[in-house]
Amino acid sequence: MFFWITSALKVLVAVGFLAQIGALLLWVERKQSAMMQSRIGPNRATIKIGSLEIRAAGLVHSIADGIKLVWKADWEPTGGDHFLYRLAPIAAIVPALCLCAVIPFGPTVYVDHVRDLYDPAWATDVATAARSIPLQIANLDVGVLFIFAIAGAGVIGAALAGWSSDNKFSLMGGLRAASQMVSYEVAMGISLVGSMMIFQTVRLDEMVTWQTQHCWGIFVQPVAFVLFVTAAIAETKRVPFDTPEGESELVAGYFTEYAGLKMGMFASGELVEVCVSSALITTIFLGGWQFPFVQLTGLEFHYFGINVSWHWAHFIVVALGFLTFTLKCVVLIFMQLQVRWTLPRFRYDQIMKLGWRMLLPAALLNVLVTGTVLLFLNSSNG
Amino acid sequence: MPGKTKVLKKPSRTISDQSYVVEVMKGLGVTLKHFFQGTAQMVSGNVPDAVKNPLAEGIATISYPEQKRPYAERWRGVHRLTHRDDGSPRCVACLCCSTACPAQCIYIKPGEYPEGDARRGYERYPVEFVIDELRCIFCGFCVEACPCDAIRMDTGVHVTAFEVKSDFVYDKDKLMSIVSQHGTQNSENTRHEPGDAGHPGIDRLHGGH
Ligand code: SF4
């Protein structure tokens, strides 16, 4: 019972949060690009309560946009496949939401011991473990593989939208999206093989544990980090990889024929993907919820001859872990948006070349080098 | 004289150019610098509030709608149908504009003037005249094609945003009601009605063609 209630709560919080993140990131994106380009950015929308005027630095625009999207004429193309047309936005946003299910966003909370110092025995004690809340919705054994499977399903939404819209531009956009996502899926998967070999697991929570005990993934797999970030940006179909919706060639690509809330679902699905991919990069390469030098027991600093051991209550470690995870995600999202406003769009053939002729061989080489080094280390140890 | 060949050297690329990653980092450095400078300026309050004080000095952008960029005299805005002196449309329903329109967004239903009307036989009139402003690409071909200066795009206004697509379809009454940027509904060009001095006087029904 306890498990079901906490799980339902976690799902509600995570999905509720991600559903809003689109509006929030839309504002971040607008304001951030404005600051970058000496503009002002969104500022006009105002909520008036008496003489009080709330503009919240343009955040109100997101609310206005939401209202506008809801009230827009829900126009549909007369040709095409209506069922698939309506299915496509759902198929685009649901995989993005599902992805967050396996990402650990904090250490396990032991409800009975929040004020105590951490004791590793809790995890093995049946009664305590039964009343624990892992800050992860589903702790799947297949972890990363689940992510690849679901992220791969994201392409269906774009492809369906392109196909069912009965529009040449949409079809081109859908095809481009499909080929691009399929290509980068390969490089993305192989770039993580090295990390899996080092962590010796595909479970995301164990990956974080490994990084907590040793060091962050980015230090043992720097090449994989660059490859994975590149592929992840390509998967979100945003600039510089946005040929599926390149407005100078394809109007709006696969969602040309979408209006109102359906268009909003595509747009916010993209931003949700940015958020989720940031969380994923954080988990695999940036130590997940670990604050530097903090273990489950508290601060442990044993380098350069300095030995500090400072034990904290369980709830402090949990709160710090959650905040750290959020902070890391925020920084990564910020960087992804910054990349979007810095780089020009690649040409379509360049994207394919980059995917198949640069990223894929580099990822394979990375696996080879990692394997060789691991083999060498293991044989010299044993 | 034998031609001299000058071999241009291909600009060389260093490894950092070629790898792209380094250059991306440099680019991010530039944009990040601008971002933090811009944010610091905005937060410090040195920039005037563009909503309360839209015309203040120090705002780099144009504060629309308080401030508007002046459009050229020939800027192509929303269409209007020009009037004759008696208020009827100048259009003679010749269909030149709808033929020229590359977006095929003009629909005209021509009609014959009733028996006894001085214009009957000389020209027709549009019973319906519809432009889908959402389909229009604002190329101005219709204006160029019109032999009677009956359709113009000198209104200086954008198409306003509507909530439903059908509102973008402008009918004859709406097109007739739009005024030019100088407030007139007529055209500068003179026009000779049948019977006026200067009217060619050959009509379609009795011209002998
Ligand atoms: S401006 Fe061009 S597209 Fe628009 S109605 Fe005239 S001819 Fe057609």
Ligand code: SF4
């Ligand atoms: S607007 Fe001009 S071109 Fe078009 S039908 Fe009327 S007279 Fe002919």
